[in-house]
Amino acid sequence: MIGTAASLNQEAFNLGYYQLTPIERRLLSNILHAYLVIQLDLSMGYACVSTPCSLEDFSQWAWEQFPRLLTCFIYLWTNHRTLIGSCGEHCSKCLIVDGHQKVRRRICAFKDVKVETEEMKELVIGCCRTPVRQSRFCQLHNKETVFSVNEQSKPIVKKKRIIQKFIRRLSNRLNKKNGHLNLTGCRTVKERSDQYVKKCTRSLGIIALVSNCRIITSFSELYRSETLREIINFFAITIRVAGRLSPTCVYDDGCHLVKYIKNHIGTELVETPAMVLLRSTPISVDRSHFPNHVGVFCRKTMDPNKNPRLCCSYFPIVSSF
Numbered sequence: 001m002i003g004t005a006a007s008l009n010q011e012a013f014n015l016g017y018y019q020l021t022p023i024e025r026r027l028l029s030n031i032l033h034a035y036l037v038i039q040l041d042l043s044m045g046y047a048c049v050s051t052p053c054s055l056e057d058f059s060q061w062a063w064e065q066f067p068r069l070l071t072c073f074i075y076l077w078t079n080h081r082t083l084i085g086s087c088g089e090h091c092s093k094c095l096i097v098d099g100h101q102k103v104r105r106r107i108c109a110f111k112d113v114k115v116e117t118e119e120m121k122e123l124v125i126g127c128c129r130t131p132v133r134q135s136r137f138c139q140l141h142n143k144e145t146v147f148s149v150n151e152q153s154k155p156i157v158k159k160k161r162i163i164q165k166f167i168r169r170l171s172n173r174l175n176k177k178n179g180h181l182n183l184t185g186c187r188t189v190k191e192r193s194d195q196y197v198k199k200c201t202r203s204l205g206i207i208a209l210v211s212n213c214r215i216i217t218s219f220s221e222l223y224r225s226e227t228l229r230e231i232i233n234f235f236a237i238t239i240r241v242a243g244r245l246s247p248t249c250v251y252d253d254g255c256h257l258v259k260y261i262k263n264h265i266g267t268e269l270v271e272t273p274a275m276v277l278l279r280s281t282p283i284s285v286d287r288s289h290f291p292n293h294v295g296v297f298c299r300k301t302m303d304p305n306k307n308p309r310l311c312c313s314y315f316p317i318v319s320s321f
Contacts, residue, residue, distance in 0.1 A: 030058040043076075232278070
């Protein structure tokens, strides 16, 4: 957008166009966004479309409207086979989950924001707001509040790590006895450490659901780390909005995702219709990441070549690149 504004200003200067003021990139961005919002609302069948009269109020209005606009986006593109038209024989047969870190942005350094969802009583996501100027924190989380929270938590960090290590070992033993999935031999965990998360002042980019039709059907921003709970919540939101999921899914850490759903549904995960559908959906690892999965369970159940639905819908598309 900076380049576009600079190009228009240079064009006006070269051709001698009269300008009251140079084009400001933020105002130009707001104008384009307002146009796209109107276009989306009209395409979704809204009889009345409204935007702020003043572009100065656009940022706050867009913040308030984002959940509704994201819902429209997810519903439209997840159901594009029926709403727009089929892409072909394998239309919407597979969803690929993948992250993109090039769009990382500065976010508030307060990492302990928690939300409650239908599936989880407590989900730690971190603060999504942009820091105020010359600060690491947003207007809602000043330095004094964050400092007091961090100081209170320091004495228990070491004790917490010892407890987590003990629980991990005990859980592995119980899983072997109870027949639960045990993936300790697979070293593909994507979750970052607490030390990294607390020091990081940028988001982890976005996570997106992309269909085998090469269409982004859903997306979300990661503020702390790519945890399994956030991926599960991402799936749950998509299912609730769209009312469906593709017959098969691909995720580069699919083994741990399947393990977590199987071992925690009914306890830490409420057994909602979205969770039931996600649990019954075959999940595989993509070919490029599969060699890194050395666990016995991974080699046995995550092999993409052994998933007939995946082979028929996903790989014919990918092989064309």
